[in-house]
Amino acid sequence: MLAWGIIGTGDISDRLVADLSTVPGATVTAVWGRSTERADGFALSHGIPFATASRDALLSRVDVDVVYIATPAHTHADIAIEALEAGKHVLIEKPIATCAADAERVYAAASTAGRFAMEAMWMRFNPLHIEVIDRVREGLLGAVHNVRASFGTPFQARGRILTPGQGGSILRDRGIYPVTLAHWFLGEPASLVASGVFEDGTDIDGHATLENRQSFAQLAWSGIRFLDLTATVTGERGWITIDPMFWAGSRARVHAGSVERIFGVPEIVEHPRQGNGYGPMLGAVTDAIGRGRLEHPWHSHADSIAITRTLDAVLAGMSASPDV
Numbered sequence: 001m002l003a004w005g006i007i008g009t010g011d012i013s014d015r016l017v018a019d020l021s022t023v024p025g026a027t028v029t030a031v032w033g034r035s036t037e038r039a040d041g042f043a044l045s046h047g048i049p050f051a052t053a054s055r056d057a058l059l060s061r062v063d064v065d066v067v068y069i070a071t072p073a074h075t076h077a078d079i080a081i082e083a084l085e086a087g088k089h090v091l092i093e094k095p096i097a098t099c100a101a102d103a104e105r106v107y108a109a110a111s112t113a114g115r116f117a118m119e120a121m122w123m124r125f126n127p128l129h130i131e132v133i134d135r136v137r138e139g140l141l142g143a144v145h146n147v148r149a150s151f152g153t154p155f156q157a158r159g160r161i162l163t164p165g166q167g168g169s170i171l172r173d174r175g176i177y178p179v180t181l182a183h184w185f186l187g188e189p190a191s192l193v194a195s196g197v198f199e200d201g202t203d204i205d206g207h208a209t210l211e212n213r214q215s216f217a218q219l220a221w222s223g224i225r226f227l228d229l230t231a232t233v234t235g236e237r238g239w240i241t242i243d244p245m246f247w248a249g250s251r252a253r254v255h256a257g258s259v260e261r262i263f264g265v266p267e268i269v270e271h272p273r274q275g276n277g278y279g280p281m282l283g284a285v286t287d288a289i290g291r292g293r294l295e296h297p298w299h300s301h302a303d304s305i306a307i308t309r310t311l312d313a314v315l316a317g318m319s320a321s322p323d324v
């Protein structure tokens with residue numbers, strides 16, 4: 001049985017721990033919160049035996065094998081390194097860090113400690129995305145030359161997302177999904193153009209074109225307006241569209257394989273979401289650690305660093321070319 005410790009008692013911890021309780025071979029033994037009251041309350045609502053407001057107290061426990069970190073983005077790297085140096089494996093919420101150099105520090109610390117580390121990119125473990133990736137790699141679309149994906153809603157973003165001092169960034173919070181999807185099919189871009197809207201020093205809306213020699217991705221993200229919540233990958237023989245919300249998608253339409261499917265009725269691929277959707281990633285991490293792996297091949301250290309590097313480059317492009 002792999003014992004999990006939880007760092008952070010916010011919204012996502014609440015939803016993820018609910019899914020963790022359904023993963024075979026996993027148990028939650030401890031939780032850390034910034035205040036004793038919130039840690040105790042979280043432990044009570046999830047039936048966790050140990051709660052503390054001291055991270056040392058959690059990290060020194062022998063009944064914690066792996067730590068899940070769900071605090072604001074600017075704290076991820078340092079807390080992850082603290083946990084790795086204490087001998088724990090780590091699963092770190094996205095974005096793993098607020099710059100590629102910090103992501104590299106985390107994975108270097110994991111290598112030194114000989115412990116598993118992964119950014120919690122749950123989208124990669126969604127059965128729908130697994131099927132889409134597998135079928136594209138098997139050649140269903142031929143060579144892929146375009147990805148188009150967006151994630152925009154005008155709803156009030158959470159405070160941490162709008163606070164620059166807390167690593168706030170709509171790009172790193174939402175744009176990371178379109179950027180990650182583009183990396184799956186097209187790799188790291190050779191060049192890009194980007195522009196965005198900033199408010200009080202935080203990016204709240206943006207779009208970018210990522211380019212390679214024979215392919216390009218058109219990506220957009222926003223916390224102030226709707227941008228359709230679908231993603232499409234297109235190749236020489238057709239395209240696949242993942243329906244809203246694409247990053248947590250359960251349905252895709254395949255416009256490939258026959259003239260009828262391209263121009264008429266597409267093939268429907270469905271994988272209904274289980275729980276809050278984090279179970280497949282948590283099962284994969286539990287399994288990988290059980291096998292003694294230090295990273296997961298579906299979201300490796302190199303993948304995560306390359307994606308963070310692209311986010312850095314997009315943000316630099318947006319800063320150089322703000323929409324007024």
Ligand SMILES: NC(=O)c1ccc[n+]([C@@H]2O[C@H](COP(=O)([O-])OP(=O)(O)OC[C@H]3O[C@@H](n4cnc5c(N)ncnc54)[C@H](OP(=O)(O)O)[C@@H]3O)[C@@H](O)[C@H]2O)c1
Pocket residue numbers: 008009010011012013033034035038070071072073075093094095120122158160173
């Ligand atoms: N995978 C997903 O679907 C998904 C969805 C949403 C968010 N996320 C990621 O998950 C992380 C947390 O998001 P959330 O929505 O759960 O945020 P949240 O509800 O605001 O919770 C943040 C947690 O971090 C604690 N915290 C705040 N400032 C801190 C600091 N300086 N040092 C240490 N802990 C601090 C908070 O403690 P207090 O309660 O004391 O303030 C709270 O426990 C973010 O990195 C976000 O990008 C992932």
